Amino acid sequence: MKQLIRKIKEDKKLREIITYLFFGGMTTVVNFVVFFLARNLLGWNLVVSNTLSWILSVLFAFATNKKWVFKSKSTGTKQFLVELGKFFFYRIVSFGIDMGCMLLFIDVFKMGEFLAKLITQTIIVVANYVFSKFLIFTSKNV
Template sequence: MAKLMKRYRSFRNFLEKHDWWAVFMYLFYGGWTTVVNIVVFYVSHQGLALNWQLSNTLAWILSVLFAFVTNKLWVFHSKTEGFGQLSWEFAKFIVARLVSYGIDMGSMFIMIDLMHTNTLISKIITQIIVVIANYFFSKIFIFKRV
């Protein structure tokens, strides 16, 4: 266990030295957010037989809530004082995520309805685009480091 912790510290120190730690953490938690999104989409669409639009919306809602908490606490270490600042930060997060939701829905429409691509493959491709867009929205517009 001590050897593993030493490797972790070395890895983290290397990334922090090159100012890549936040990107790594975003990709780590963004990966988990993507898993939440894809699993909810799959279960809703395949398991519950909901249409892809409703399945995608449910996946978006749950993954946005998961992403807000992980981004705020562990990726950007954002500090807010009081409910007002937290509400403002959450509102900015939601607005940015609504933009990426539009990208998500538009990409899914093009791939599924126009190109007749498999829904799960379309979802995976779309999530790559969305993760990249969301990183820049979060880093530039939403979370402030203290």
């Protein structure tokens, strides 16, 4: 166990991936909590509750990815807004991939919803990591 912890501390890429997965899990918690609070406590409709939970979870993901996962060093308002804009854009793209995969797996391949969602979310996690690592939080933004 000590060797594993030491390896994680020393290996920047491994630490980045583990941190990304941790904060991705926390983002999911934010999404669920906001959705159920808005839906059950406030009595808001499904679309409003889901939209609010998506927006707040994307903002949470942006903040944690920027600061702790990819350690973006961008400075100034313009660079911040560029990263934020790219982050939202690529999260919308990943939402499109999510819906497309779900429809394909369920309607075309007749896959069960749970398995389809599991496979789709694996694709989305990888896609979001690639988008963030190579297209959003890049040294070009500094």
